[in-house]
Amino acid sequence: MELTATSGSGAIPWLNAVETEARLPFPKLVDALQVAVLELAADKIRCPERQVVPMSGGAMLLSMPAVADDLVAHKLITVAPQNKALGLPTILGQLAILDGQSGATRLILDGATVTGRRTAAMSMLGLRALGPRTINRALVIGTGTQARGHVEALAALYPGIQIGVRGLTKDNEDHFQRQQSHLDLAWARPHLDNPWDVVITCTTSSTPVYTEAACLDCLIIAVGAFRPEAAELSSEIIHASEIFVDDPGGAPHEAGDLIQANIDWTVVRALAEILPQAAPPTRPRVFKTVGCAAWDLAAARVAIH
Numbered sequence: 001m002e003l004t005a006t007s008g009s010g011a012i013p014w015l016n017a018v019e020t021e022a023r024l025p026f027p028k029l030v031d032a033l034q035v036a037v038l039e040l041a042a043d044k045i046r047c048p049e050r051q052v053v054p055m056s057g058g059a060m061l062l063s064m065p066a067v068a069d070d071l072v073a074h075k076l077i078t079v080a081p082q083n084k085a086l087g088l089p090t091i092l093g094q095l096a097i098l099d100g101q102s103g104a105t106r107l108i109l110d111g112a113t114v115t116g117r118r119t120a121a122m123s124m125l126g127l128r129a130l131g132p133r134t135i136n137r138a139l140v141i142g143t144g145t146q147a148r149g150h151v152e153a154l155a156a157l158y159p160g161i162q163i164g165v166r167g168l169t170k171d172n173e174d175h176f177q178r179q180q181s182h183l184d185l186a187w188a189r190p191h192l193d194n195p196w197d198v199v200i201t202c203t204t205s206s207t208p209v210y211t212e213a214a215c216l217d218c219l220i221i222a223v224g225a226f227r228p229e230a231a232e233l234s235s236e237i238i239h240a241s242e243i244f245v246d247d248p249g250g251a252p253h254e255a256g257d258l259i260q261a262n263i264d265w266t267v268v269r270a271l272a273e274i275l276p277q278a279a280p281p282t283r284p285r286v287f288k289t290v291g292c293a294a295w296d297l298a299a300a301r302v303a304i305h
Helices: 017-022 026-041 081-086 111-130 145-157 170-179 235-239 256-260 293-304
Strands: 003-007 010-014 051-054 060-067 071-079 091-099 105-110 137-141 161-166 185-187 198-201 219-222 242-245 285-288
Touching (some): 071 293, 091 293, 235 256, 256 285
């Protein structure tokens, strides 16, 4: 049920997770992200580095503002790993959407839902720009919230796609597939040698979960390693591939896969350089995402309109 908050300008709609998800359909979100990527590169969106403040018990408070002429988006979320034992989500918080001229709050969205939806949509933008011309088969590594969002995005944008899922155990994989049984997709066995068009890693692992040889016809999208000491991909994959990132400002500090591989940052390219679509690849490609507040602003634009 939609709640409201109040301010000097009157009632402000406050959407829960289900309502927020309904406001962020993947096709519109991917298009809005393309606009935001180009605007950020052209300095039309002001997006300072996110502020991270430690909390007790190993939790963190993250403050992520982004400002454009039309809207302001400020996401304030907490990341508390111990919440799982308490029966609470690991990520909690809100995204406030403000008018870009007056600063009046217009809408409040569920912050965790925004993060999940725009992260998956950014992967889909990378797939559209960098991936093979035809997308029939995808491998998703992970069975958590991010993996679920990516499977939902793939099903929405590529109806009938074959998806393989790799989890820590077969039980995890089976449970995950049952949860997504309503989606327009076909499940593929995840350990077959048949080629994939895209591999997406969505784990919290600190050590590589994908070590197979990089392939010219398969885009690899690395989502999960957001700390300098973590890496989901082997260094061999990184050095064998052409590397693209969503946020060239944040990647040198947060893209653990690239940091652990001691990448030469002068050869890393921003997604904005090649939009709307890159030329056909001459080397395998990796798209590493770290996220930034400008992508929340893109989601805010979709939710408002």
